[in-house]
Amino acid sequence: MVWFLEGVCFLPTFLVIWSSSTFIVNYLIALFRRDIDVIFPYISDTGARPPESCVFGLMATITSFAGFATMFVRYKFVQRLAERMGGVPPALNKATLITATLSCLGMCIVATFQETTVTAVHDLGACLFFISGVVYIILQTVITYLTSPYGSSKCMCYIRTIFAIVAFLGLFPTIVCALLVKTTKLHWNTDEKEYTLHFVSAVSEWTVAFTFIFFFYTYIREFQKFSLRLNTELLEFT
Known part of the structure; x- marks a missing residue:
């Protein structure tokens, strides 16, 4: 069998x-x-100007749905693991699903409202995406420790801890420096007053975004070990 068809690791x-x-x-x-x-x-x-805005909107929306599907499957896996082994409070697992939903909603908002068109709504979606995403990573890192060694290895615990720390540290300059930048534009000169704030915020934003990607990369190995089934129950009509 092709490796990416094992379990549900294709997600x-x-x-x-x-x-x-x-x-x-x-x-x-x-x-x-x-x-x-x-x-x-x-x-x-x-993704601020067409045609890239159209491409960005489509691809980011698909990303948000793929992200929610992946995080929902992770939620069901942890739920099943907790039923068998214990160790993970149901409230903690549900909290991860809530933050996952909010993060994906934030990405949909970012994809729909361009920063140069509806700035306030776009920024709200970006904050929702990044803050909820970082909280999700932190909560999942805690769950990784709670389910070790049955859900994840100790090595994976350490790896996810590093990603959680990087995401957490990168979140603050991303948001704070962006709030301090009063100008919304696509081209900057290095001698401009707010350039340093813009640069720090942009670097931090890219760092946090790719931390999300690398964090989901750590799911691939685990998702090979289980499958998800959908049961359909037909109620009797009267």
């Missing part, structure tokens, strides 16, 4: 490949059209 595999492509493809299109600067634009800058 995180697709998510990692597609989400990486979402960021990289739109960056290349926007760069080719000279709509952005070469050095660290905001991720949203790469």
Whole structure:
């Protein structure tokens, strides 16, 4: 059997490949059209103008649905594991599903409302996406420790801890520096007053975004070990 068909690992595999492509493809299109600067634009800058805005909207929406599907399957796996082994409070597992839903909703908002068109709504969606995403990673890291060694190895615990720390540390400059930047534009000069704040925020944003991707990459191995079944019950009509 092909490795990505084992269990349900095709979900995180697709998510990692597609989400990486979402960021990289739109960056290349926007760069080719000279709509952005070469050095660290905001991720949203790469989808601010057509035609890249159309591509970004489509790919980011698919990413959000793939992300929710992956995180929901992870939720069901942890739920089943907790029923057998214990160790994970149901409330904690449900909290991860809630943060997953909010993060995916935030991405849908970012994909729908471009930063140069409806800035306030776009920024709200970005905050929802990044904050909920970082909380999700932290909660899943805690669950990884609680389910070890049955759910994950000790090595995986350490790896996810590193990702959680990087995401947590990168979240603050991403948001704080972005709030301090009063100008919304796609091209910057290095001698401008707010350039340093913009640069720090953009670098942190890319770091957090790819931390999400690498975190889901760690799901692939685990998702090979189980499958998900859908049971349909037909109620008797009267």
